[in-house]
Amino acid sequence: MSATDAPAMHVMAGVMIDRQGRVLLAQRPPGKHLAGLWEFPGGKLEPGESPMDGLVRELREELGVEAVSAEPLIRVPWRYGERDLLLDAWTIRGWQGLPTSLEGQALQWTDPAQVDLSILAPADRPILRALQLPRRYPITPGDVPAAAFEAWRARLEAALEAGERLIMLRFPLWPETRIRALAAALLPSAHRHGAALLLSGDLVGARELGIGVQLKAHQLRELSERPLPPSQWVGASCHDAAELALAAALADFATLSPVAPTASHPGAPALGWPVFQSLVASASLPVYALGGMGLTDESAARAAGGQGVAGIGGFW
Numbered sequence: 001m002s003a004t005d006a007p008a009m010h011v012m013a014g015v016m017i018d019r020q021g022r023v024l025l026a027q028r029p030p031g032k033h034l035a036g037l038w039e040f041p042g043g044k045l046e047p048g049e050s051p052m053d054g055l056v057r058e059l060r061e062e063l064g065v066e067a068v069s070a071e072p073l074i075r076v077p078w079r080y081g082e083r084d085l086l087l088d089a090w091t092i093r094g095w096q097g098l099p100t101s102l103e104g105q106a107l108q109w110t111d112p113a114q115v116d117l118s119i120l121a122p123a124d125r126p127i128l129r130a131l132q133l134p135r136r137y138p139i140t141p142g143d144v145p146a147a148a149f150e151a152w153r154a155r156l157e158a159a160l161e162a163g164e165r166l167i168m169l170r171f172p173l174w175p176e177t178r179i180r181a182l183a184a185a186l187l188p189s190a191h192r193h194g195a196a197l198l199l200s201g202d203l204v205g206a207r208e209l210g211i212g213v214q215l216k217a218h219q220l221r222e223l224s225e226r227p228l229p230p231s232q233w234v235g236a237s238c239h240d241a242a243e244l245a246l247a248a249a250l251a252d253f254a255t256l257s258p259v260a261p262t263a264s265h266p267g268a269p270a271l272g273w274p275v276f277q278s279l280v281a282s283a284s285l286p287v288y289a290l291g292g293m294g295l296t297d298e299s300a301a302r303a304a305g306g307q308g309v310a311g312i313g314g315f316w
Contacts, residue, residue, distance in 0.1 A: 008077065008084040012055040013042040013124070015073055015091045015131060016065075016099065018109060023131065024099055026062070027106040028121065033080065037121045038108075040089060051088055059095070064102055069094035074130040075305060076284055078123035089127040113194070117230050129252045130286040135298055135308030137235075137255070137288050138315040139168040142264065146174045149182060155316070156186055160193045168214050168235070168310075170200035180205040187211070196233050203227050214255075220246040238287075241279055248284040255310045256280070258291025259301075263313065277304035 016024040025038040043058040045051065056067045069092065076087040101107050112132055117125050138159065144152060152171075159167065171179050183197050187209065190197050198212035199205050206213040212233030215223070220236055220243055227250070228234050236247035236254040247254040256279060261270050270291065271279070280287045286307035289297065294314030301309045 006084070008086045010045040010051075010054075010086050010088060011042060012045055012051060012058055013040040013087055013089040013127060014055055014059050014067065014070070015040050015089055015127065016059075016095065017091060017093050020109075021111065022109040023112050023115075024063075025108050025110060025115070025120075026101075027108075029103070029105050034121045038119050039121045039124045040127055045088075051090070055090055055092075059092075062103055062105075063097075063099040063107075065095045065097040065099050067092050067095045074127055074286060074307070075281065076123055076126045077282060078284060080123070085123065087123045087127070089130070091131070126285050130307060133253055133286055133307055134165040135302070136164065136295065136315070137166050137168065137290075137308065137310035138164055139290075139310060139312045140170050141312050141316060142170065142172045144171055144173065146171075146178050149178065153182060153185055156182075157189050160186070160189050160195050165193070165195040166198070166233070167195070168198045168200055170214075176202055176205060180209060183209055183211060198233055198235055206232060215247075215251060217243055220250060223250055226250050241282060244279060244283040244285075244287070251285065253286040253288065253307060254283065255288045255290040256283075256306075257289075259289045260292025260297075262292045273300060273304050276301075276306065280305040 026041045027038050028035050041059060041062050042055060045054040052070060055070060059065050059067050070090040073089045073091045078085050078087055112128060115128055120128060169179055169183055183199060186197060196212050198214045200214050201216045201219060203213055206228060210232060213228060214235040214237060216237055226234060234251040236251035238244045238247055238254045238256050244254055256276060258268050258270050259276050276289055288308055288310040289301040289306045290310040293309040293311040298309050
Protein backbone atom coordinates (compact mmCIF):
# COMPACT_ATOMS: atom_id res chain seq x y z
CA MET A 1 0.00 0.00 0.00
CA SER A 2 1.44 3.39 -1.00
CA ALA A 3 1.45 6.44 1.28
CA THR A 4 -1.31 8.00 -0.76
CA ASP A 5 -3.47 4.84 -0.40
CA ALA A 6 -3.02 4.63 3.37
CA PRO A 7 -6.01 5.59 5.51
CA ALA A 8 -5.91 9.07 6.98
CA MET A 9 -4.17 9.31 10.33
CA HIS A 10 -6.81 10.15 12.95
CA VAL A 11 -5.39 12.82 15.26
CA MET A 12 -7.21 14.22 18.29
CA ALA A 13 -6.85 17.89 19.30
CA GLY A 14 -8.01 19.29 22.63
CA VAL A 15 -9.22 22.89 22.62
CA MET A 16 -8.92 23.59 26.34
CA ILE A 17 -10.81 26.71 27.43
CA ASP A 18 -10.30 28.16 30.90
CA ARG A 19 -12.69 30.32 32.95
CA GLN A 20 -11.29 33.50 31.37
CA GLY A 21 -12.10 32.18 27.89
CA ARG A 22 -8.45 31.60 27.02
CA VAL A 23 -7.25 28.59 25.03
CA LEU A 24 -4.12 26.53 25.58
CA LEU A 25 -1.60 26.27 22.73
CA ALA A 26 1.47 24.06 22.56
CA GLN A 27 4.56 24.74 20.44
CA ARG A 28 5.96 21.97 18.28
CA PRO A 29 9.51 21.27 19.54
CA PRO A 30 12.73 21.31 17.48
CA GLY A 31 13.26 18.24 15.34
CA LYS A 32 9.57 17.62 14.70
CA HIS A 33 7.58 18.34 11.55
CA LEU A 34 6.47 22.01 11.58
CA ALA A 35 8.82 22.76 14.49
CA GLY A 36 8.23 26.17 16.06
CA LEU A 37 4.58 26.43 15.03
CA TRP A 38 1.83 26.30 17.62
CA GLU A 39 -1.04 23.84 17.80
CA PHE A 40 -3.84 22.59 19.99
CA PRO A 41 -2.48 19.77 22.17
CA GLY A 42 -3.32 16.16 21.38
CA GLY A 43 -2.06 13.27 19.34
CA LYS A 44 -2.71 10.19 17.24
CA LEU A 45 -5.65 7.94 18.01
CA GLU A 46 -4.64 4.33 18.69
CA PRO A 47 -6.36 1.38 16.91
CA GLY A 48 -9.71 0.53 18.48
CA GLU A 49 -9.70 3.65 20.65
CA SER A 50 -12.73 5.95 20.78
CA PRO A 51 -12.13 9.65 20.08
CA MET A 52 -12.95 10.63 23.67
CA ASP A 53 -10.74 7.92 25.16
CA GLY A 54 -7.90 8.88 22.85
CA LEU A 55 -8.22 12.55 23.68
CA VAL A 56 -8.24 11.85 27.42
CA ARG A 57 -5.16 9.64 27.09
CA GLU A 58 -3.22 12.13 24.94
CA LEU A 59 -3.88 15.05 27.29
CA ARG A 60 -2.89 12.92 30.26
CA GLU A 61 0.38 11.92 28.59
CA GLU A 62 1.18 15.34 27.17
CA LEU A 63 -0.09 17.71 29.89
CA GLY A 64 -0.76 15.62 32.99
CA VAL A 65 -4.46 16.55 33.11
CA GLU A 66 -7.60 14.43 33.17
CA ALA A 67 -10.31 15.75 30.84
CA VAL A 68 -13.77 15.27 32.37
CA SER A 69 -16.03 16.97 29.79
CA ALA A 70 -15.63 17.55 26.07
CA GLU A 71 -17.71 18.05 22.94
CA PRO A 72 -16.86 17.91 19.21
CA LEU A 73 -15.88 21.23 17.61
CA ILE A 74 -14.72 20.47 14.05
CA ARG A 75 -13.06 17.70 12.04
CA VAL A 76 -10.44 18.93 9.58
CA PRO A 77 -9.24 16.65 6.77
CA TRP A 78 -5.74 17.74 5.77
CA ARG A 79 -2.75 16.61 3.74
CA TYR A 80 0.87 17.21 4.72
CA GLY A 81 3.03 16.14 1.80
CA GLU A 82 1.82 12.65 0.86
CA ARG A 83 0.23 11.90 4.23
CA ASP A 84 -3.47 12.45 4.91
CA LEU A 85 -4.72 13.15 8.39
CA LEU A 86 -8.03 13.84 10.03
CA LEU A 87 -7.65 16.40 12.80
CA ASP A 88 -10.55 15.82 15.19
CA ALA A 89 -10.89 18.84 17.51
CA TRP A 90 -13.00 18.81 20.70
CA THR A 91 -13.60 21.67 23.11
CA ILE A 92 -12.76 20.93 26.74
CA ARG A 93 -14.04 23.12 29.56
CA GLY A 94 -13.56 20.74 32.45
CA TRP A 95 -10.41 18.92 33.55
CA GLN A 96 -8.54 17.91 36.67
CA GLY A 97 -4.95 18.94 37.27
CA LEU A 98 -2.74 21.80 36.12
CA PRO A 99 -1.62 21.62 32.47
CA THR A 100 2.14 21.05 32.53
CA SER A 101 4.60 20.44 29.70
CA LEU A 102 5.56 16.77 29.96
CA GLU A 103 7.11 16.45 26.50
CA GLY A 104 9.32 19.53 26.41
CA GLN A 105 6.91 21.73 24.46
CA ALA A 106 6.30 25.39 25.30
CA LEU A 107 2.75 26.22 26.43
CA GLN A 108 0.75 29.42 26.42
CA TRP A 109 -2.76 30.49 27.40
CA THR A 110 -4.16 33.12 25.06
CA ASP A 111 -7.38 34.87 24.04
CA PRO A 112 -8.57 33.12 20.84
CA ALA A 113 -9.52 36.48 19.35
CA GLN A 114 -5.87 37.59 19.64
CA VAL A 115 -4.19 34.53 18.10
CA ASP A 116 -2.23 35.26 14.92
CA LEU A 117 -3.19 32.58 12.39
CA SER A 118 0.33 32.57 10.95
CA ILE A 119 1.83 31.09 14.14
CA LEU A 120 -0.42 28.01 13.97
CA ALA A 121 0.27 24.79 12.12
CA PRO A 122 -1.83 24.95 8.90
CA ALA A 123 -4.28 22.19 9.90
CA ASP A 124 -4.95 23.94 13.22
CA ARG A 125 -6.03 27.22 11.62
CA PRO A 126 -9.57 26.03 10.74
CA ILE A 127 -9.91 24.91 14.37
CA LEU A 128 -9.20 28.44 15.57
CA ARG A 129 -11.72 29.83 13.09
CA ALA A 130 -14.38 27.35 14.27
CA LEU A 131 -13.69 28.43 17.84
CA GLN A 132 -13.99 32.12 16.96
CA LEU A 133 -17.17 31.80 14.90
CA PRO A 134 -20.69 31.85 16.42
CA ARG A 135 -23.30 29.15 15.81
CA ARG A 136 -25.68 31.50 13.96
CA TYR A 137 -25.13 33.55 10.81
CA PRO A 138 -28.14 35.78 9.98
CA ILE A 139 -28.47 37.17 6.44
CA THR A 140 -30.67 40.16 5.66
CA PRO A 141 -33.72 39.53 3.42
CA GLY A 142 -33.57 40.13 -0.32
CA ASP A 143 -36.85 42.02 -0.69
CA VAL A 144 -36.04 45.07 1.47
CA PRO A 145 -36.49 48.39 -0.39
CA ALA A 146 -33.80 51.07 -0.11
CA ALA A 147 -36.31 53.34 1.62
CA ALA A 148 -36.16 51.03 4.65
CA PHE A 149 -32.60 52.15 5.51
CA GLU A 150 -33.40 53.58 8.95
CA ALA A 151 -35.76 50.76 9.87
CA TRP A 152 -33.11 48.17 9.10
CA ARG A 153 -30.41 50.14 10.81
CA ALA A 154 -32.50 50.00 13.98
CA ARG A 155 -33.31 46.33 13.43
CA LEU A 156 -29.67 45.38 12.97
CA GLU A 157 -28.61 47.46 15.96
CA ALA A 158 -31.14 45.49 18.01
CA ALA A 159 -29.80 42.19 16.65
CA LEU A 160 -26.27 43.12 17.69
CA GLU A 161 -27.54 44.17 21.10
CA ALA A 162 -29.38 40.85 21.42
CA GLY A 163 -26.20 38.85 20.82
CA GLU A 164 -25.75 38.27 17.08
CA ARG A 165 -22.03 38.29 16.31
CA LEU A 166 -21.84 37.61 12.56
CA ILE A 167 -24.25 39.23 10.10
CA MET A 168 -24.27 39.41 6.31
CA LEU A 169 -25.64 42.62 4.81
CA ARG A 170 -27.28 41.48 1.60
CA PHE A 171 -29.74 43.93 0.07
CA PRO A 172 -30.13 43.10 -3.66
CA LEU A 173 -32.53 46.02 -4.24
CA TRP A 174 -30.09 48.61 -2.85
CA PRO A 175 -27.21 50.34 -4.63
CA GLU A 176 -23.82 49.29 -3.24
CA THR A 177 -23.20 52.78 -1.88
CA ARG A 178 -26.36 52.53 0.23
CA ILE A 179 -25.32 49.15 1.69
CA ARG A 180 -21.86 50.49 2.47
CA ALA A 181 -23.42 53.50 4.21
CA LEU A 182 -25.50 51.15 6.37
CA ALA A 183 -22.42 49.09 7.24
CA ALA A 184 -20.52 52.25 8.19
CA ALA A 185 -23.40 53.36 10.41
CA LEU A 186 -23.44 49.97 12.16
CA LEU A 187 -19.69 49.69 12.70
CA PRO A 188 -19.53 51.46 16.09
CA SER A 189 -22.13 49.07 17.49
CA ALA A 190 -20.46 46.04 15.89
CA HIS A 191 -17.10 47.02 17.40
CA ARG A 192 -18.66 47.60 20.80
CA HIS A 193 -20.18 44.11 20.82
CA GLY A 194 -17.22 42.32 19.22
CA ALA A 195 -19.33 41.43 16.19
CA ALA A 196 -18.47 41.17 12.50
CA LEU A 197 -20.35 42.53 9.50
CA LEU A 198 -19.93 41.05 6.02
CA LEU A 199 -20.90 42.48 2.65
CA SER A 200 -22.29 40.19 -0.03
CA GLY A 201 -19.69 39.99 -2.79
CA ASP A 202 -18.59 43.62 -2.45
CA LEU A 203 -14.82 43.38 -2.11
CA VAL A 204 -14.27 47.07 -2.80
CA GLY A 205 -16.64 48.07 0.00
CA ALA A 206 -15.14 45.52 2.38
CA ARG A 207 -11.65 46.89 1.78
CA GLU A 208 -12.79 50.49 2.20
CA LEU A 209 -14.60 49.78 5.47
CA GLY A 210 -12.21 47.17 6.88
CA ILE A 211 -14.98 44.58 7.27
CA GLY A 212 -15.70 41.11 5.93
CA VAL A 213 -17.10 39.78 2.69
CA GLN A 214 -19.16 36.77 1.64
CA LEU A 215 -17.78 35.56 -1.67
CA LYS A 216 -20.23 34.43 -4.32
CA ALA A 217 -19.66 31.14 -6.13
CA HIS A 218 -18.36 32.82 -9.28
CA GLN A 219 -15.84 34.80 -7.22
CA LEU A 220 -14.43 31.56 -5.83
CA ARG A 221 -13.61 30.48 -9.38
CA GLU A 222 -12.12 33.87 -10.33
CA LEU A 223 -9.86 34.51 -7.32
CA SER A 224 -6.40 33.01 -6.96
CA GLU A 225 -5.68 34.09 -3.38
CA ARG A 226 -7.39 35.26 -0.23
CA PRO A 227 -8.87 38.71 -1.00
CA LEU A 228 -8.72 40.24 2.50
CA PRO A 229 -6.28 40.16 5.44
CA PRO A 230 -6.91 37.66 8.26
CA SER A 231 -8.38 40.42 10.43
CA GLN A 232 -11.38 40.64 8.05
CA TRP A 233 -13.68 37.63 7.78
CA VAL A 234 -14.06 35.95 4.40
CA GLY A 235 -17.05 33.66 3.89
CA ALA A 236 -17.89 31.67 0.78
CA SER A 237 -21.22 30.66 -0.73
CA CYS A 238 -20.95 26.99 -1.75
CA HIS A 239 -23.27 24.39 -3.21
CA ASP A 240 -21.06 21.34 -3.83
CA ALA A 241 -17.75 19.68 -3.01
CA ALA A 242 -15.81 21.51 -5.72
CA GLU A 243 -16.82 24.91 -4.37
CA LEU A 244 -16.02 23.85 -0.81
CA ALA A 245 -12.52 22.85 -1.98
CA LEU A 246 -12.03 26.29 -3.55
CA ALA A 247 -13.34 27.97 -0.42
CA ALA A 248 -10.80 26.17 1.79
CA ALA A 249 -7.99 28.03 0.01
CA LEU A 250 -9.66 31.46 0.00
CA ALA A 251 -12.02 31.78 2.95
CA ASP A 252 -12.41 31.33 6.71
CA PHE A 253 -15.77 29.56 6.49
CA ALA A 254 -18.46 28.59 4.03
CA THR A 255 -22.21 28.35 3.74
CA LEU A 256 -23.54 25.22 2.02
CA SER A 257 -26.98 25.37 0.44
CA PRO A 258 -29.74 24.56 0.00
CA VAL A 259 -29.99 22.02 2.80
CA ALA A 260 -33.81 22.16 2.83
CA PRO A 261 -36.39 23.55 0.36
CA THR A 262 -36.58 27.34 0.37
CA ALA A 263 -39.25 29.84 -0.59
CA SER A 264 -36.67 32.01 -2.39
CA HIS A 265 -35.52 29.13 -4.65
CA PRO A 266 -38.57 26.84 -4.89
CA GLY A 267 -37.20 24.78 -7.78
CA ALA A 268 -33.76 24.10 -6.38
CA PRO A 269 -33.25 20.50 -5.19
CA ALA A 270 -32.42 20.33 -1.49
CA LEU A 271 -29.26 18.55 -0.34
CA GLY A 272 -30.79 17.08 2.82
CA TRP A 273 -28.87 16.35 6.00
CA PRO A 274 -27.09 13.15 4.86
CA VAL A 275 -25.55 14.89 1.82
CA PHE A 276 -24.73 17.96 3.89
CA GLN A 277 -22.95 15.74 6.43
CA SER A 278 -20.99 13.96 3.70
CA LEU A 279 -19.87 17.22 2.08
CA VAL A 280 -18.90 18.78 5.41
CA ALA A 281 -16.83 15.70 6.25
CA SER A 282 -14.60 16.41 3.25
CA ALA A 283 -14.37 20.18 3.85
CA SER A 284 -11.32 21.74 5.52
CA LEU A 285 -13.10 24.76 6.99
CA PRO A 286 -16.16 25.51 9.15
CA VAL A 287 -19.44 25.16 7.21
CA TYR A 288 -22.84 26.67 8.00
CA ALA A 289 -26.05 24.98 6.84
CA LEU A 290 -28.07 27.37 4.68
CA GLY A 291 -31.39 27.08 2.88
CA GLY A 292 -34.67 26.54 4.69
CA MET A 293 -32.92 26.88 8.04
CA GLY A 294 -34.27 28.34 11.26
CA LEU A 295 -32.84 28.73 14.74
CA THR A 296 -34.28 25.34 15.74
CA ASP A 297 -32.09 23.62 13.12
CA GLU A 298 -28.84 24.50 14.90
CA SER A 299 -28.60 21.19 16.76
CA ALA A 300 -29.18 19.19 13.54
CA ALA A 301 -26.47 21.19 11.77
CA ARG A 302 -24.04 20.56 14.62
CA ALA A 303 -24.87 16.86 14.68
CA ALA A 304 -24.07 16.73 10.95
CA GLY A 305 -20.64 18.30 11.53
CA GLY A 306 -21.56 21.87 10.63
CA GLN A 307 -20.55 25.05 12.40
CA GLY A 308 -24.20 26.00 12.85
CA VAL A 309 -26.97 27.57 10.77
CA ALA A 310 -27.20 30.54 8.43
CA GLY A 311 -30.48 31.89 7.24
CA ILE A 312 -32.74 34.69 6.10
CA GLY A 313 -36.45 34.23 6.71
CA GLY A 314 -36.10 32.14 9.86
CA PHE A 315 -33.79 34.64 11.53
CA TRP A 316 -35.75 37.87 11.39
